[in-house]
Structure formats: C-alpha cells, structure tokens
Amino acid sequence: xxxxxxxxxxxxxxxxxxxxxxxxxxxxxxxxxxxxxxxxxxxxxxxxxxxxxxxxxxxxxxxxxxxxxxxxxxxxxxxxxxxxxxxxxxxxxxxxxxxxxxxxxxxxxxxxxxxxxxxxxxxxxxxxxxxxxxxxxxxxxxxxxxxxxxxxxxxxxxxxxxxxxxxxxxxxxxxxxx
Amino acid sequence: xxxxxxxxxxxxxxxxxxxxxxxxxxxxxxxxxxxxxxxxxxxxxxxxxxxxxxxxxxxxxxxxxxxxxxxxxxxxxxxxxxxxxxxxxxxxxxxxxxxxxxxxxxxxxxxxxxxxxxxxxxxxxxxxxxxxxxxxxxxxxxxxxxxxxxxxxxxxxxxxxxxxxxxxxxxxxxxxxx
Numbered sequence: 052x053x054x055x056x057x058x059x060x061x062x063x064x065x066x067x068x069x070x071x072x073x074x075x076x077x078x079x080x081x082x083x084x085x086x087x088x089x090x091x092x093x094x095x096x097x098x099x100x101x102x103x104x105x106x107x108x109x110x111x112x113x114x115x116x117x118x119x120x121x122x123x124x125x126x127x128x129x130x131x132x133x134x135x136x137x138x139x140x141x142x143x144x145x146x147x148x149x150x151x152x153x154x155x156x157x158x159x160x161x162x163x164x165x166x167x168x169x170x171x172x173x174x175x176x177x178x179x180x181x182x183x184x185x186x187x188x189x190x191x192x193x194x195x196x197x198x199x200x201x202x203x204x205x206x207x208x209x210x211x212x213x214x215x216x217x218x219x220x221x222x223x224x225x226x227x228x229x
Numbered sequence: 230x231x232x233x234x235x236x237x238x239x240x241x242x243x244x245x246x247x248x249x250x251x252x253x254x255x256x257x258x259x260x261x262x263x264x265x266x267x268x269x270x271x272x273x274x275x276x277x278x279x280x281x282x283x284x285x286x287x288x289x290x291x292x293x294x295x296x297x298x299x300x301x302x303x304x305x306x307x308x309x310x311x312x313x314x315x316x317x318x319x320x321x322x323x324x325x326x327x328x329x330x331x332x333x334x335x336x337x338x339x340x341x342x343x344x345x346x347x348x349x350x351x352x353x354x355x356x357x358x359x360x361x362x363x364x365x366x367x368x369x370x371x372x373x374x375x376x377x378x379x380x381x382x383x384x385x386x387x388x389x390x391x392x393x394x395x396x397x398x399x400x401x402x403x404x405x406x407x
Contacts (some may be wrong), residue, residue: 091280214401226315
C-alpha cells in the first residue's frame with residue numbers, strides 16, 4: 052500500500068474506533084507479528100496507547116526485550132491473515148512468510164511495518180509498570196504512516212470466537228469533543 | 230429496552246469491538262453520565278476493563294470516591310444524546326434529565342443503568358494504581374445486562390471530531406482465538 056507520514060496529533064482517530072491490530076516485533080532471527088484487540092488510547096499527544104500482551108504470547112518476551120513495536124491496522128480484505136496470525140505462535144512459525152505479509156522497514160524502530168496494512172504506527176515502550184500484573188504495556192507512537200487513499204477504512208472489530216464486525220458507514224455530528 | 234442477565238464470561242465480546250460507552254456514576258445529588266471511548270479489556274473472567282477518565286472530567290472525582298460505575302453501550306439511534314453528554318459537564322447539567330436518558334436501578338452498584346442502552350455493565354473499581362499518572366481505572370464487571378433482541382448492535386465508534394463509524398456487518402471466520 053502507498054503510505055504517507057501522518058500527524059501524530061491525529062493518531063487517536065485511528066485507534067479510538069477499536070480496530071483489531073497487528074503488533075510486530077523485530078524478533079531475534081526473524082520479525083514476528085501477533086493479532087491484538089485489547090488496546091486503548093491514553094493520551095492525545097504525544098500519542099500514548101495501552102495494550103495488553105499476555106505472558107503466554109511469544110511477542111511478550113520480544114516486546115519486553117526490544118521495547119519497540121509497530122501497530123499495523125488491517126482492513127477486512129486481510130481478515131483471513133489476521134485470524135491465521137492469531138491462531139499460531141511465532142515460536143514455531145515465520146508468520147510473515149507463512150501468511151504472505153510483507154515486512155517493510157520502519158524509520159525509528161527495528162520492528163517492521165506491515166506492507167498490506169493501511170496504517171502503521173511505530174511505537175516505543177513508554178511504561179512497563181503494569182506489565183507484570185496485567186500485561187499492560189504503555190506505548191508511545193513516535194511515527195505514523197497511513198495510505199492517504201483510504202478514507203473510510205473497513206477495519207475489523209473482534210466480537211469473539213472468530214466473529215468480526217466490519218466497519219460500516221461514518222456519520223458526522225456537531226461536537227466539541229476531540 | 231428489555232434486559233436479561235448476561236454471562237460475565239461473554240462480556241469481552243461487547244467491549245472488544247471498541248464501542249463508545251456511557252459511564253454513569255451515582256453522584257451526590259443526582260446521577261451523572263459521561264461519554265468515553267478510551268477503554269479496553271484486560272482480563273476475560275472475571276472481566277476486567279481498563280478505561281481512561283481525565284481528572285478534568287466531573288466523573289473523575291465521583292468515580293474515585295464511589296469506586297463504582299456502570300458502562301452502558303449505546304447504539305446509533307442514541308448518537309445525538311451520546312454527543313450531547315460528551316459536550317457538557319455534570320457540574321452544571323443534570324444530563325439524564327436534559328437529554329432524556331432513563332436512570333434505572335442497578336443491582337450490585339449505586340450507579341444507574343441507562344435504560345435506552347442495549348447493554349449495561351455494573352462495575353466496581355478494581356485498581357487505581359495508574360489513576361494519578363494516566364487516569365487509567367481498572368474496573369471489574371460484576372453484573373452484565375443485555376437486551377436479548379439485539380443481535381448485531383449498531384454501536385458507535387468514535388473517529389474524532391464528532392465523526393462516528395457505525396458498526397457494519399459481522400463476518401465469521403474459523404478461529405481458535407477466544
């Protein structure tokens with residue numbers, strides 16, 4: 052996908068709707084990627100994002116060690132890959148290769164962008180105080196990329212057990228809320 | 230709306246897609262309600278939910294003091310009220326009355342359910358360690374109510390500046406993920 056640098060101040064608008072994301076880490080021998088829905092914005096700017104990564108996930112150790120990752124936001128055309136990524140472990144599988152995802156170089160972190168995703172957020176780990184207790188990592192988004200051609204992304208929103216709500220129409224209301 | 234007790238083990242499926250929620254507190258003279266999109270699941274069962282409430286919000290002090298709230302999930306027919314609730318403060322406005330929302334009694338907490346919402350989650354504050362630093366409250370859902378007639382709720386997902394994505398169709402894939 053084409054990608055253009057995206058203002059950090061607008062990143063919240065990408066994650067606040069609650070899409071499934073792919074979290075990539077540089078890994079040791081090869082990059083890894085996991086599927087994740089448990090994330091939320093914490094601060095507008097610099098954009099802080101909390102996410103939950105279980106200590107049972109292979110990515111947990113990689114993220115703790117590298118303190119860097121990329122959050123990539125897929126659209127519905129990637130649904131099969133999103134599920135496949137979520138159903139196996141990077142301990143056994145080179146997921147980028149196995150599922151036809153393209154690891155592209157990021158600029159500020161070693162973790163790769165996912166070429167097929169319409170948005171990619173380069174992140175550094177900002178706070179690990181809640182990692183041992185809940186698996187909550189607080190990330191700072193340090194660089195954002197978006198495909199400018201995608202205006203109303205058909206993001207995936209996990210309802211559980213393989214059911215995903217696909218983003219519908221966007222409505223606009225007069226609001227003072229950011 | 231009709232409401233039926235809902236299994237706590239299935240609560241994650243209501244919040245994981247990332248809908249805008251209304252957070253109610255019992256308040257002092259009258260119940261209060263705020264609009265919130267910064268939340269995520271933290272644990273399946275008992276269901277733990279993290280959410281961000283700013284110390285600038287009137288609800289912040291109420292939630293800190295009462296250590297109880299309700300998360301109510303509205304659908305698109307309530308979009309005007311959701312925005313109106315988010316654009317004023319309970320310091321000045323009786324929001325339930327002003328916006329035609331019905332405060333109904335909960336069973337395990339003093340905070341009210343929102344009668345017009347298809348799902349209501351009674352919550353107790355579980356952890357406040359991250360409140361001072363980030364406004365992150367960790368809540369435990371202790372009782373859940375859902376209108377059984379609503380199968381594919383047209384939830385609202387905030388994209389920023391009054392733009393909301395409305396939940397679209399649900400697709401099902403074969404998945405081992407919970």
